[in-house]
Amino acid sequence: MSVFQLNVNGSQYVVDVDGNMPLLWVLRDVLGLKGTKFGCGVAQCGACTVHLDGRAARSCITDVGVACLSRITTIEGLSADGSHACQKAWVELGVPQCGFCQPGQIMTAAALLAAHPNPDDAQIDRAMSGNICRCGTYPRIRAAIHKAAGSSS
Numbered sequence: 001m002s003v004f005q006l007n008v009n010g011s012q013y014v015v016d017v018d019g020n021m022p023l024l025w026v027l028r029d030v031l032g033l034k035g036t037k038f039g040c041g042v043a044q045c046g047a048c049t050v051h052l053d054g055r056a057a058r059s060c061i062t063d064v065g066v067a068c069l070s071r072i073t074t075i076e077g078l079s080a081d082g083s084h085a086c087q088k089a090w091v092e093l094g095v096p097q098c099g100f101c102q103p104g105q106i107m108t109a110a111a112l113l114a115a116h117p118n119p120d121d122a123q124i125d126r127a128m129s130g131n132i133c134r135c136g137t138y139p140r141i142r143a144a145i146h147k148a149a150g151s152s153s
Contacts, residue, residue, distance in 0.1 A: 004068040008033070009077025019065030024048045026064045027074060035075035035103050039132070046131030049104035050074050056111035056127075075103035078110060085148035086110045093144045097135035105131050109145045118149050 006013045008031060015030050027033045027050070036059055039047030043058035050059045052070035059067075078084045082091070086106045089095075096102045105128070112119055112127040119127070124145050133141065 002065070004064055006031075006064070006068050006072060007070075008072045009074060010071075015064065017064055019063060021064050022060050023050070023062045023064050023067040023072070024059040026067075027059060027072075033074050033076050037100060037103055039101065039104070044130070044132070045101070046104040046108060047101050049107040049131070051107060051111055054111065054114055056108045073107075075107055078106065084110060086113065086144065089144040089147040093140055093147060095137055095140040095144050097133075097137055101131065101133050105133065105141055109141070109148065112145065113149055119145065 001016050002019045003014060003016050004019070006015060008027070013031060015026055017026055017030060024036060024038060027036050036050055037047040038060065039045035041060050043061045046058070048058055048060040049056050051057065051073040052062070052067060079087060082088070086109045090102065090106060108128055108131050112124065116123055121142065124142050128141060
């Protein structure tokens with residue numbers, strides 16, 4: 001076990017865990033932040049996506065010993081009241097069906113929009129390609145990203 005200082009959603013935490021423990025389990029089981037979901041455990045589905053220094057990252061394969069060097073943002077920290085443009089667009093367009101994958105989808109979309117404020121369909125498809133939605137809400141996800149960007153495409 002080792003002691004790590006984490007900056008999660010703007011708050012400082014000290015955790016005593018194995019340095020190889022995936023960030024996902026630190027967030028969920030140690031810090032009690034349940035918004036980040038476990039999907040596959042091998043970075044193939046995107047359900048566990050968080051931001052490390054503003055970039056989308058898969059928390060299921062990111063060791064806490066690496067993540068402690070970055071500012072970590074989870075879906076809970078994207079906005080305290082659901083007012084982030086992506087969260088609002090998701091609600092307005094009724095994107096979720098079952099909803100399980102949506103925190104990871106939103107976190108990936110938010111990172112995309114931070115890097116490319118007005119992405120075209122190809123940029124959206126490329127950025128979102130690693131996020132799986134078992135319900136197939138991809139057209140609504142793309143529409144919500146355009147809406148969050150202020151675009152009508």
